[in-house]
Amino acid sequence: MSEEPVRGSASPTLEDVARVAGVSRATVSRVVNGVRNVDPEIQETVRRAVAVTGYVPNNAARSLVTRRVGSVALVVSGAGEEDEIGEDGFSTRHIFGDPFFGRVVGGIVDYLRPRGIHPVLMLADTGEARSQVLAFLRQGNADGALLVSTHGEDPLPRMLTEADQPAVLFARPARPLPISYVDCAHQDGGKLAADHLVARGCERVATIAGPLDVPASQDRLSGFQSAMARHGRPYVPVVEGNFTIGSGSRAMERLLVEHPDIDGVFAANDLMAQGAVLVLRESGHRVPDDVAVIGFDDSSAALSCRPQLTTIRQPVENMAAEMASLLLTALDQPDRRVTSVVFEPTLVVRQSA
Amino acid sequence: MSEEPVRGSASPTLEDVARVAGVSRATVSRVVNGVRNVDPEIQETVRRAVAVTGYVPNNAARSLVTRRVGSVALVVSGAGEEDEIGEDGFSTRHIFGDPFFGRVVGGIVDYLRPRGIHPVLMLADTGEARSQVLAFLRQGNADGALLVSTHGEDPLPRMLTEADQPAVLFARPARPLPISYVDCAHQDGGKLAADHLVARGCERVATIAGPLDVPASQDRLSGFQSAMARHGRPYVPVVEGNFTIGSGSRAMERLLVEHPDIDGVFAANDLMAQGAVLVLRESGHRVPDDVAVIGFDDSSAALSCRPQLTTIRQPVENMAAEMASLLLTALDQPDRRVTSVVFEPTLVVRQSA
DNA sequence: CTGAAAGCGCTAACAA
C-alpha cells in the first residue's frame, strides 16, 4: 500500500524520480530505457522510485531529441469517391465498412501492437487531404506511412517519395516509383480461377473485372484471360465493375442479357461475386449448377454469401503485417534500398464453383 | 521559381525562418499560430520566409510546452475474443470487418479531419492491452480517448476515469460511472420493432437478443418485450446471440425447432437478422410472407441481405461525431461536468418485414 | 507591437 502516486499534482518527471532515488536524471533515463551499464542495485532503487512516483515518460520530450515518435500513419488514399450506401449528410466512408479493408487493418494492428506502435488513421481522398497527410508526417506526428490506395492514379505515393518520407504501399503503384510495396500475384490468381472453372467443365465463361485503372484489376483480368486462352478460349466476355456489390449485380445483369447461356463467372472480388450471385438466383439460375461463380479475396463476404463463395484467397493479414514490417525496417535503416514482397494467392473451394 | 526549399538539409526551424525574415523567433511563432497583435506587413514578411524555407512546425517541441498533441485515441475495447471467421494464425480482428464499426470510424474521421485531428487506432482486448492504452495516454501520445466497447463488463472506462483521462464512450457503461457517453434509445428501438411486427399482423413473434451482458442488448430486448406486452403478448421466446451472422443462424435454427409456426422475428442487429434470414430461406420459409424479420442498426448488411432488411436505424455516424465533439469540448474545458447524449432510432422499412 | 529569455522533459555526448 501507499504505492499510490500522489493524485492531483502535475505528473512527475525524470527529475522527480532522480531525487527520490538519489541519483542523476541520466541514470534514471538509462534504467527507464533499458540501457545496460547500470549497477543492478541502483537499477532496483530507480525502479522503486519510478513506482513510488508513478512516473511515465513524456513522449513529446523524448521525441524532441530522438526524432522518433513511435507511431505510423495508416493512410487510406482515394477512398469515398463513389458510394452505394446511402448518403446521410456524411461523405460516407464506405471503405471502413469494406471487409477487405478490415483485414488489412487487422493485420497491421496485430503486427504493430506487440511492438508498442499504433497506427494513426488518415483519409486522403482529396488534394487537400493529401497535403494534410504530408504535413502531418513532416511535423513528425508519425515516423512513416502505410498506404492503401483504392485507385490507380493516386498521386500520394509520388508525393511521399519526393518528400523523402518513409512509406510502404499496399499494391504496386500504377507507375513505377522508388517506393517499397507488398502485393499479391494477381495474374496467378486469375489463372487459378480460369483453371478451376475449366476443370469444372464450364464452357461459356465470362468475367466481371475490377476498375481497370487499378493495376490489381488489370492483372487479375490478364492472368485470367491468358489462362483461358491456353485452354483454347481466346475470347472471354468482360464487364467492368467497381468492386462493390451493386456493380457486381449490374455487371451480371448485362452479361445475362448479352450471353444468356453463360455457365461460369469469375468476379475480381468477393463483393462483386456476391452481387452476381444475387442476380443469378433472382433470375432463376442455380449456383453453381447452372452457373459457377468464383470470387477473389476470401473476405468475410465469401462466407456470408449463399452459396458460400469459391474464391481466390489473398493472404491479406500477412501482406499487411509484411507492410508494417518493411516500414519498421526502413525506419531503422534509413538508407536502404526499397523492396517489394509479392505473395501467392490460393484457391479456396467452397460451394459456388 | 526557386521557391523550392533546400533539399537534403535538416528541416528548418523557427530560428531559420526568423533569420530569413529578419525578426525574432517569438514573432514567427505568433504569425504561424495566428496570434493577433502582429503588424500586417511583418506578417507578410514572415509568411514569405516560411514559404521560402519550407518551414513546418515540429509538433513534439510544440507539445512539450502546450501539453497538447492534437490527436485522440480511438479505442476498441473487448474486441477479438470470439471469432467466427477463420483462424489464420492471427487473432483475427473481426471487429474491423464489422460494418457497424465501419460506420463509427467513418463518423469519427469525418468530424475530426476538418479539425486537423486524427485518431490513433488501439485495441484493448486484454489486461495488458488496456494498460498499454492507459500508458499511451499518460505519455501524452493522445489528448483523450474515444472508447467503443464490445462487451458490458469492460474495465477500461473505470480505469480511464480513475486516471483522470478525458474520455467519451460509445454506449452507456454497464455500471454508472462519471464519464461522458453517447447512446441510442435502444428501448424505443425495440418498441418500434414490436409495433411494426404487430401492425403487420404477426401473431407468433420471437426475438434473437444480443449478448445480455451488454446494456444495449438488454435495452433492445426489454423495450421489445414491454411493447409486445402492451399489445397483449406477455410472452415472447428469446434466444441469445452474439451479434454475428453465425449466431443469428444458430438462434434461428433453435427457434424454428421450438416454435415451428413462428411468423415474426426481431433480431438485435442486422448481422444476426441476416443469419436468421439465411436459415429461414434454406428451410423453405419465405421472408417476409411466412416469417417477417426485422433487424437493428441499418448497417450495410441490411442492404446486402436478400430480401433487404427492414431494420431499426441507429444514426451511428451522428453518434460517432457527437462523441468526438464531446471529447474536444472536454479537452477545451477540463473541469466541466460529464454529459450524455442519447439519439433516437428510427424504423426503416424495406422488404423483410 | 516586438524581442529577450526562460524553460517544457528528455537524451546523449563527454567527463569524471
Next chain:
DNA sequence: TTGTTAGCGCTTTCAG
C-alpha cells in the same frame, strides 16, 4: 559505472 551539461524546437511571460 555515474554525473554534468548542452541542447532538441517551440511557446510564453515579461520587458521594452
